[in-house]
Amino acid sequence: MFIVPIVYAAYLSFFQDKLVGGNTFVGLANYGKLFQDTQFWDGVGRVVRFTLVQVPLMLILSMALALALDSLRLHGAKFLRVTIFLPYAVPAIVSTLMWGFLLGIKYGLFGSLNEALGTDFNPFAPDTTLISIGVVVTWAFTGFNMLIFYAALKAVPRELYEAAAIDGANELQIVRAIKLPALRGSLVVTVIFSIIGTFQMFNEPQILPSMVANSGVTTFYTPNLYAYNLAFTGSQQGYAATLALVMAAITVAVAYAVQIRGLRNASDH
Amino acid sequence: MRLSQKARLLAGVLVPMLALTACSGGSGSATGGGGDEQVKVTVWSWDGTVERAVPGFQAANPNIKVEVVNAGSSQDEYKALDNAIQAGSGVPDLVMFEYFAVPYFAVPGKLADLGEFGVDKLKQDYVPAAWSDVTVNGKVYALPSDYGPSAMFYNVTTLKKAGIEEPPATWDEYYEAAKKIRALGDDYYIAQDTGDIFFLLSLIWQAGGRPFKVDGNKVHIDFTDAGTAKAVAFWQKMLDEGLINTKITGWSDDWNRALNDGTLATQTMGGWLTSTLPERAPKAAGDFRVALMPQWQQGDKVGAANGGSSFGIPAAAEHKQAAFKFLEYFTHGGGLSSRVDAGAFVPNVSVLENKAFQTKTNTYFGDQKVGAVLAEASEIVGSGWQYSPFFEWARSIYGDLASPFYTTGKGSLAEILEQWRQRCIQYGNEQGFQVD
Incomplete structure (x- = not known):
């Protein structure tokens, strides 16, 4: 049953629907066109670059926060846990709007900052927009990943810590020898989730252009946005289906590679 | 870019949106009982004023039930219509289209030719340009329902501050005024532009440029004719000399604020x-006035349009006759005045030349008789303008091409338009048109 929409997309990808002349079977022509489509690869390159930078930073931050919470040395840990997780509950559309206002150069926070410092920094210029989106995404998902890590840490049997204490291990050694290895499985999961999430990035670049002038967000900024625009303004459903399938294949391949590698490393230990 | 442009086009019709379920009477058709068979006309519209015409129409035509449905705005609706036509079921009887979308449906034969209903007799009640907006290859496929004649909205207080007593009547005066306004300080500009294709096209339109020529499936695109070149060179100069704010995008929060505090002195947009x-801009109440677009030649009176929409009948519609009856009712008959009262701005000569419409004052605009200005702006719209049948797609990618110029200043409008033309040619040919 889960396969039905995918099969249908595959079927669509063999057709071209023309405004004049209707639907025609074109074989693999859509695939040939896609592989030569510089706009598509531009979007793929962008989400890959984003993944390479944003995902490690976010996961390190999440892990550090989970370790801090688990150390039981923080006051108000419960409150902190909820606050860090809260952004995950904010819909991406709302959070993009919020950050758009916050980072706005005219009346937002950066407007005041630039005025105070006499600088001219624009968080939504073509060169900086992707970094700003990275900040928004990190803000939204750090808490979610932190909870996964935190749950894994909670599952570590307390006896291990007691044994370590008896052996005279200090806190740092406990983290290195017990806690980090315990996080390995959840690290694989969070990396895979994050890659899938990033590869499907859509809401942020979809909303931004209506808030900020010339942020550099194009109709093909991410593969998902491109597919949407192909299907809904270009009436190129067949081509959009092709793009969706190829993108799904790339995502699955990357996620699978991460999983294989993560599990192999895990069994090494 | 897409959202904002859509918002802009909608703005004209976002008059009180009524509950859209008001009149979804029984769906079963009442056969028997001796009378004519009852038919139900389904209307797709995001213009809230159409609903106003329903009660009167149903009272006059007891055997026709009208159901007005909001099937989404602009491209959402077009998409839904395309799907319904493709599926062969659920095709509405009457559908709202922005003017630029009419050829998109008319050319592939998805719209009924309204000639068979004798629409030609209605021609004289429309300003000529609106009639030409719904005419494709010599046939009429829709009736205009609202209009967006281009006009210049200007802030008197800001102009006075800059030492300008009269609003610029020519583009040369506009250029001089822009320099004076710019001299007021950092945030003062005569207008903003971050790649607004509809504004640029209205400028081209007024200057006599006709970049799109459609003849059957043949589309000719040319951004080098004299009118286009003149308009493009002028706007290029305005941008090059830093007289236009390229940081504020229309319909954004920044735009609202700038309109409120008077730092954007004019807006040349649809009525x-x-x-x-x-x-x-509630804080600027009393500051704004409306004038005709500045002219290219002193003493000329030529205008352009920016937005507006119409209603057509899909070729696959079930109740074409009844649909046309309702269409005629709310665009000409008893239903028209209720729509005008609700805020619809229509291109009907009978309305525009009506005394009450022309003499009604508007407090927001300092008690100016706004209707008279917009009526004149409607009547002087240059004729013969056409949109390419795939304009909906074309405008969606324009921002991709224009954005680098607006952010870095590298390149030129003429180069952007040429790239745009190339992309349109490629896309159009892929879609089965013959484009050059």
Whole structure:
């Protein structure tokens, strides 16, 4: 049953629907066109670059926060846990709007900052927009990943810590020898989730252009946005289906590679 | 870019949106009982004023039930219509289209030719340009229902501050005024532009450029004719000399603020801004006035349009006759005045030349008789303008091409338009048109 929409997309990808002349079977022509489509690869390159930078930073931050919470040395840990997780509950559309206002150069926070410092920094210029989106995404998902890590840490049997204490291990050694290895499985999961999430990035670049002038967000900024625009303004459903399938294949391949590698490393230990 | 442009086009019709379920009477058709068979006409519209015409129409035509449905705005609706036509079921009887979308449906034969209903007799009640907006290859496929004649909205207080007593009547005066306004300080500009294709096209339109020529499936695109070149060179000069704010995008929060505090001195847009401006800039009440677009030649009176929409009947519609009856009712008959009262701005000569319409004052605009200005702006719209049948797609990618120029200043409008033309040619040919 889960396969039905995918099969249908595959079927669509063999057709071209023309405004004049209707639907025609074109074989693999859509695939040939896609592989030569510089706009598509531009979007793929962008989400890959984003993944390479944003995902490690976010996961390190999440892990550090989970370790801090688990150390039981923080006051108000419960409150902190909820606050860090809260952004995950904010819909991406709302959070993009919020950050758009916050980072706005005219009346937002950066407007005041630039005025105070006499600088001219624009968080939504073509060169900086992707970094700003990275900040928004990190803000939204750090808490979610932190909870996964935190749950894994909670599952570590307390006896291990007691044994370590008896052996005279200090806190740092406990983290290195017990806690980090315990996080390995959840690290694989969070990396895979994050890659899938990033590869499907859509809401942020979809909303931004209506808030900020010339942020550099194009109709093909991410593969998902491109597919949407192909299907809904270009009436190129067949081509959009092709793009969706190829993108799904790339995502699955990357996620699978991460999983294989993560599990192999895990069994090494 | 897409969202904002859509919002802009909608603005003209976002007059009170009524509950859209008001009149979804029984769906079963009442056969028997001796009378004519009852038919139900389904209307797709995001213009809230159409609903106003329903009760009167149903009272006069007891055997026709009208159901007005909001099937989404602009491209959402077009998409839904395309799907319904493809599926062969659920095709509405009457559908709202922005003018630029009419050829998109008319050329592939998805719209009924309204000639068979004798629409030609209605021609004289429309300003000529609106009639030409719904005419494709010599046939009429829709009736105009609202209009967006281009006009210049200007802030008197800001102009006075800059030492300008009269609003610029020519583009040369506009250029001089822009320099004076710019001299007021960092944030003062005569207008903003971050790649607004509809504005640029209205400038080209007024200058006599006709970049799109459609003949059957043949589309000719040319951004080098004299009118186009003149308009493009002028706007290029305005941008090059830093007289236009390229940081504020229309319909954004920044735009609202700039309109409120008077730092954007003018807006050259469709007449529908009349209803939008009071909502966007309540603090500037009394500051704004409306004038015709500045002219290219002193003493000329030529205008352009920016937005507006119409209603057509899909070729696959079930109740074409009844649908046309309702269409005629709310665009000409008893239903028209209720729509005008609700805020619709229509291109009907009978309305535009009506005394009450022309003499009604508007407090937001300092008690100016706004209707008279917009009526004149409607009547002088240059004729013979056409949109390419795939304009909906074309405008969606324009921002991709224009954005680098607006952010870095590298390149030129003429180069952007040439790239745009190339992309249109490629896309159009892929879609089965013959484009050059």
